[in-house]
Amino acid sequence: MKDIFKSYLNTNYRITDDTAEIIFSLLTPKKIKRGTILLKQGEYHPYIFFVTSGCLRSYIIDKRGKTHTLGFAPEKWWLGDHFSLLRKEPAMFSIDAVEDTELLMADQYFFEKMPAIYDGFHGQCLRHLAKHTRIMEKRILSLLGAYGDEQYVNFMMTYPELTLRLRQSMIASYLGISRESLSRIRSKLAQHRSSAG
């Protein structure tokens, strides 16, 4: 768990090994089984999660009991309700594990301590949120129909490691389409590839 986190820090933030050790010590490791709910919509749970193995999902359940998928977090992704953490408000969505998952939990104390430990922390958080914003902008445009059948290609580009790991129903829920439509898109794409190849 520590190795993955340290390799993530070294690759993205050029942080010394000593600093990486201090940062790791501020986080709480946790191993959870597939299906475990980490955060429930409407409850206040002041943590942001960093996934070292497995995969988390954020989602809401609407009034009619239907599940809507907001996003996924495979290895080396962060996931949490930042707005809820900053405002000390109940979470807008739930988070659960779609695979057995190992993760690190960051609390308010982590975010308060980090700027003194790593000078560029806020700047990096901004870059991180800007990247997250881009993913969501693409998602919105995709849901508006701006990319037509390329919405599935966008999903594959956002989460290349998840395309073969997730159940089709989960990908369909993320794309806001039926499983039948997803099957059609995948067949079309496979045909296109074989005729192009």
Next chain:
Amino acid sequence: MKDIFKSYLNTNYRITDDTAEIIFSLLTPKKIKRGTILLKQGEYHPYIFFVTSGCLRSYIIDKRGKTHTLGFAPEKWWLGDHFSLLRKEPAMFSIDAVEDTELLMADQYFFEKMPAIYDGFHGQCLRHLAKHTRIMEKRILSLLGAYGDEQYVNFMMTYPELTLRLRQSMIASYLGISRESLSRIRSKLAQHRSSAG
């Protein structure tokens, strides 16, 4: 223009009048007519805009020539392609004025200078982006159908000042529905209100 910006700073950031003057001097004021394009998708234009009056819109035009609305920025909102600015990449979307608009332009120099002028700058940017993230999360869930007819109510809560100012076609484009569907939702809401009142 300066008064509106200073009142925005005082309300949100508890900044002294002298500091507000310095910050204002780092921005470039601009007055544009309705329909003016400020930023074109695919081009690099390193500015973020703060609206003091009027309204901006971000959008893309797809391969078939159809326009898809990403967002609006009325008075006291910021709008720009943050990811493009940070990465020095071409913009993913375009920005134009849907009304005659007065705005302030912030460039890379502004973002480099600000942390030295105002100590809490990065922290405030993070809070701002987290709020922006929340708006996008709600938008995604709304487009996935999680809120049913409440999607229009969400729009009104996000942009209360725009509900009566924008053309219906523009609101329908933001919601990803037809003008006819928007009319139906509005009628239903009006009926519900009159029967509730």
